[in-house]
Amino acid sequence: MGTFIIRRILVAISVALTISIVSFMLLHLSGDLATSIAGPEATAEQVEQIRIDYGLDRPIVNQYLDWLGGALTFDFGRSYYYQSTVVDLIVDRMPITLTLGGLALALAVSIAIPLGVLAALKRDTWVDRLALLFAVVGQAMPSFWFGLTLIVIFAVTLQWLPAAGSDGWQHFVLPAIALGYYATPAMMRLTRTGMLEVLEADYIRTARAKGLRTGSVIFKHALRNAIIPVVALAAVELGFMLGGSVVIESVFSLNGLGQLAWDAISRNDYPVVQAVVLIIALFYIVLTLLADVANAALDPRIRTR
Amino acid sequence: MTISNVSPAESSASTAGASLGEIPLPAPAWSRVTRRLFGHRGLAIGLIVVGLAVLIALFAPLLAPHDPYHQDIANRMVPPVWHDKGSWIHVLGTDKLGRDTLSRLLFGTRISLTIGLVVALISGIIGTTLGVLAGYFGGRVDAVISYIITTRLAMPVVLVALALSSLTGGSLTTVIVLLGLLLWDRFAVVSRSVTQQVRDAEYVYAARTLGCSLPYILLREVLPNIAGSLIVVMTLEMAHAILLEATLSFLGMGVQPPLPSWGLMVAEGKAYMFFQPWVIAIPGIALFVLVLAINLLGDGLRDLNAPGGRN
Numbered sequence: 001m002g003t004f005i006i007r008r009i010l011v012a013i014s015v016a017l018t019i020s021i022v023s024f025m026l027l028h029l030s031g032d033l034a035t036s037i038a039g040p041e042a043t044a045e046q047v048e049q050i051r052i053d054y055g056l057d058r059p060i061v062n063q064y065l066d067w068l069g070g071a072l073t074f075d076f077g078r079s080y081y082y083q084s085t086v087v088d089l090i091v092d093r094m095p096i097t098l099t100l101g102g103l104a105l106a107l108a109v110s111i112a113i114p115l116g117v118l119a120a121l122k123r124d125t126w127v128d129r130l131a132l133l134f135a136v137v138g139q140a141m142p143s144f145w146f147g148l149t150l151i152v153i154f155a156v157t158l159q160w161l162p163a164a165g166s167d168g169w170q171h172f173v174l175p176a177i178a179l180g181y182y183a184t185p186a187m188m189r190l191t192r193t194g195m196l197e198v199l200e201a202d203y204i205r206t207a208r209a210k211g212l213r214t215g216s217v218i219f220k221h222a223l224r225n226a227i228i229p230v231v232a233l234a235a236v237e238l239g240f241m242l243g244g245s246v247v248i249e250s251v252f253s254l255n256g257l258g259q260l261a262w263d264a265i266s267r268n269d270y271p272v273v274q275a276v277v278l279i280i281a282l283f284y285i286v287l288t289l290l291a292d293v294a295n296a297a298l299d300p301r302i303r304t305r
Numbered sequence: 306m307t308i309s310n311v312s313p314a315e316s317s318a319s320t321a322g323a324s325l326g327e328i329p330l331p332a333p334a335w336s337r338v339t340r341r342l343f344g345h346r347g348l349a350i351g352l353i354v355v356g357l358a359v360l361i362a363l364f365a366p367l368l369a370p371h372d373p374y375h376q377d378i379a380n381r382m383v384p385p386v387w388h389d390k391g392s393w394i395h396v397l398g399t400d401k402l403g404r405d406t407l408s409r410l411l412f413g414t415r416i417s418l419t420i421g422l423v424v425a426l427i428s429g430i431i432g433t434t435l436g437v438l439a440g441y442f443g444g445r446v447d448a449v450i451s452y453i454i455t456t457r458l459a460m461p462v463v464l465v466a467l468a469l470s471s472l473t474g475g476s477l478t479t480v481i482v483l484l485g486l487l488l489w490d491r492f493a494v495v496s497r498s499v500t501q502q503v504r505d506a507e508y509v510y511a512a513r514t515l516g517c518s519l520p521y522i523l524l525r526e527v528l529p530n531i532a533g534s535l536i537v538v539m540t541l542e543m544a545h546a547i548l549l550e551a552t553l554s555f556l557g558m559g560v561q562p563p564l565p566s567w568g569l570m571v572a573e574g575k576a577y578m579f580f581q582p583w584v585i586a587i588p589g590i591a592l593f594v595l596v597l598a599i600n601l602l603g604d605g606l607r608d609l610n611a612p613g614g615r616n
Contacts, residue, residue: 011452019459136597148589243463246464246467247556284458
């Protein structure tokens with residue numbers, strides 16, 4: 001187990017480094033940053049001045065190493081737009097995105113798992129079909145459009161909940177639904193498939209033959225085994241949701257990390273873009289690492305792979 | 306050749322990876338496919354709707370009642386026909402510039418389908434190449450390619466696509482190229498695991514023993530036997546690409562005006578959605594229906610592919 005964890009941590013660190021290199025290179029090579037920052041009206045001299053001021057005239061490898069040296073001590077430089085360091089901006093906005101992601105995941109899990117179990121138990125009945133329909137619709141719904149539709153129905157027509165802002169818990173209800181529905185179908189399907197597989201296993205037949213109550217068989221024996229891959233998927237989905245929250249935050253005017261990234265992208269504030277991409281990737285990497293370790297702890301066969 | 310159906314099926318049960326989801330199997334004989342094709346409701350619906358969308362995209366200039374780019378300031382925000390103030394001249398109404406919504410919707414089918422097809426093709430070539438090489442050779446090649454896949458999966462696609470699209474100026478072509486270069490992960494993951502299943506099959510051994518060249522083995526023996534799974538992934542990635550393009554365009558960093566991208570139409574209608582909700586409802590429903598149909602098609606094909614049907 002120890003070597004497994006150490007090996008996974010080393011892979012995680014090198015993945016994080018690779019991503020920092022790739023995103024740095026992509027941002028610096030897919031366009032001329034100095035021209036973008038200077039704007040369409042700038043003269044050639046102004047562009048050159050910006051290139052020198054921002055250190056963009058130096059070799060890209062030097063620029064990257066400087067940036068990485070700072071990033072290792074959580075110093076991502078200063079924002080081009082705000083009078084503030086990038087770290088302060090991120091620390092300021094992070095709680096909103098984490099709240100949104102956490103709530104969305106909680107919502108998704110609390111719907112996906114019971115629904116998946118129910119669909120598996122009532123296989124090929126109308127319950128199963130309804131669950132499948134719910135999943136299929138969720139997978140096809142553009143999340144930005146679903147968010148807008150929720151606003152029109154619940155904030156404008158019914159006036160139950162606020163449409164924008166982040167002052168109280170009410171502000172997180174609609175965004176969490178919009179983001180959570182996106183993560184629900186995959187988890188529900190995986191729970192269903194896992195339950196169907198497990199219910200046919202020999203140890204379930206043994207448990208039933210011992211005369212255990214159905215409830216105990218389903219929850220203590222079947223669900224505990226079926227849930228293992230769902231735990232891994234939930235971690236991955238949370239990572240996806242943190243990255244995808246840029247869309248939902250824009251729709252609901254939530255001032256989180258996603259909104260910060262979107263503003264930074266439209267204002268060519270590259271130190272912020274760079275840092276947010278890395279932070280979101282780090283979240284994903286740590287989450288999948290934890291999921292892998294949890295999986296290995298629950299299922300010893302995985303460790304030897 | 307019955308071997309081609311038996312050996313992957315046997316190994317599939319043990320290799321159904323936890324984190325990789327259900328992995329479809331190689332395609333059965335086409336006669337069996339056609340027999341099951343019409344017995345599957347979801348698949349039939351998906352086929353019909355996607356077929357209709359293709360026809361609409363091809364014949365959009367003939368079907369559209371108006372020029373999708375023609376602005377008519379005197380007729381702005383005309384409601385659709387079922388509304389009290391609607392008229393048959395603009396069946397789905399007009400937008401804030403007086404452009405006919407139905408015509409824009411019909412022409413928008415072209416953008417969505419082009420994005421879906423070309424992105425799936427580009428990412429399919431990249432992902433399948435990586436996946437087949439990793440699955441066939443295993444060992445160090447597999448380790449390197451798996452590492453590339455892991456790295457790609459950890460990159461936040463929406464953010465990276467937004468940033469790069471904004472930097473490269475956002476156009477239909479750049480969106481297609483960007484998404485094509487980003488969305489190959491699922492192709493790689495699936496083709497890697499199905500190639501692992503067929504690489505030790507007897508027909509591959511036979512080809513190797515006969516001294517067939519490596520490209521011949523990969524293209525003529527391996528690829529046809531994993532094609533069924535790849536088609537399923539292709540539908541999923543088409544749907545994914547269409548949704549992502551709409552999202553990028555909605556956020557203003559994808560396809561640029563005046564092109565009738567459905568995501569852009571929702572963005573343009575956003576300011577009016579409180580009193581004229583149909584301006585966002587119509588393009589949103591179009592997106593939903595197309596993506597739903599493609600997903601149904603993919604799910605149906607996967608069921609046809611799997612020996613036991615839906616599981």
